[in-house]
Amino acid sequence: xxxxxxxxVVTGSSSGIGADAAVYLAxxxxxxxxxxxxxMRLNDVKNQIISNGSSTPLVIVAxxxxxxxxxxxxxxxxxxxxxxxINNAGILTEDNIENITMEAFDKMIDTNLRSVIxxxxxAIPFLEQTKGNILNVSSTAGMKAVANLMSYCISKASLDQFxxxxxxDLASRNIRCNAINPAAIRTPIYRTLGIDSExxxxxxxxxxxxxxxxxxxxxxxTSAAIAYLTSDAASFITGTLxxxxxxxxxxxxx
Ligand code: NDP
Numbered sequence: 001x002x003x004x005x006x007x008x009v010v011t012g013s014s015s016g017i018g019a020d021a022a023v024y025l026a027x028x029x030x031x032x033x034x035x036x037x038x039x040m041r042l043n044d045v046k047n048q049i050i051s052n053g054s055s056t057p058l059v060i061v062a063x064x065x066x067x068x069x070x071x072x073x074x075x076x077x078x079x080x081x082x083x084x085x086i087n088n089a090g091i092l093t094e095d096n097i098e099n100i101t102m103e104a105f106d107k108m109i110d111t112n113l114r115s116v117i118x119x120x121x122x123a124i125p126f127l128e129q130t131k132g133n134i135l136n137v138s139s140t141a142g143m144k145a146v147a148n149l150m151s152y153c154i155s156k157a158s159l160d161q162f163x164x165x166x167x168x169d170l171a172s173r174n175i176r177c178n179a180i181n182p183a184a185i186r187t188p189i190y191r192t193l194g195i196d197s198e199x200x201x202x203x204x205x206x207x208x209x210x211x212x213x214x215x216x217x218x219x220x221x222t223s224a225a226i227a228y229l230t231s232d233a234a235s236f237i238t239g240t241l242x243x244x245x246x247x248x249x250x251x252x253x254x
């Protein structure tokens with residue numbers, strides 16, 4: 001797969017899945033745009049990309065819930081075009097119907113869904129020019145109910161439907177739209193639930209014992225799937241939700 005002369009915007013690329021995907025795509029020749037709120041961590045990823053000998057990425061310090069216009073305009077100002085939009089930024093919180101507050105629900109939907117709709121809409125004119133594509137980072141939690149992750153599951157299920165609707169509506173303009181649906185991937189996201197490293201390891205051990213392939217996912221697994229779906233090799237694929245889950249869903253787990 002070759003991403004030479006392709007401009008790829010990756011939201012949430014200061015950490016985890018987004019950071020690794022940005023480094024991986026840059027290694028394949030992409031001009032990468034790093035987006036997140038934490039400038040220090042974005043610069044760490046930028047330096048890693050430069051030290052690999054890849055093209056210098058553009059860093060945009062931005063909150064996806066507020067700064068969609070800025071993300072698109074700064075990208076186009078700097079690189080002149082957009083070939084791929086990777087909607088990866090997301091949050092994970094625990095809640096259920098008894099304890100959810102409307103403020104917490106709004107924050108989840110604003111971050112994991114509304115921002116994706118807004119950013120995608122603003123990217124369309126540029127994606128049309130390049131016959132580009134959109135990749136949404138969803139979750140197996142979009143396909144299966146997970147206890148105490150109600151608002152997260154709702155956000156990802158909606159993202160899956162968004163992916164299919166956008167694929168249908170933009171196909172005639174030669175813009176593809178796909179998603180990956182990972183199961184547990186080893187990233188810092190679990191620590192944002194306020195757990196310590198021992199509790200985190202216990203979660204990973206539980207998942208590992210359930211997944212048919214006998215391990216949890218690594219960011220290299222998601223990066224490979226993202227690269228394939230956003231590359232020209234997948235030019236006949238749109239509206240697809242690709243499970244990156246070690247067989248979890250077919251075994252009935254999330
Ligand atoms: P991390 O916590 O490691 O990374 C989350 C990223 O999202 C960070 O770069 C963070 O950047 C960014 N982000 C969050 N909120 C905002 C915001 N308002 N504006 C801009 N950036 C934001 O998590 P992961 O890498 O694990 O998660 C990435 C995606 O993958 C998420 O959508 C998640 O739901 C999904 N996913 C993860 C799985 C897992 O097991 N790890 C499984 C399935 C799906 P910053 O803090 O700099 O703003």
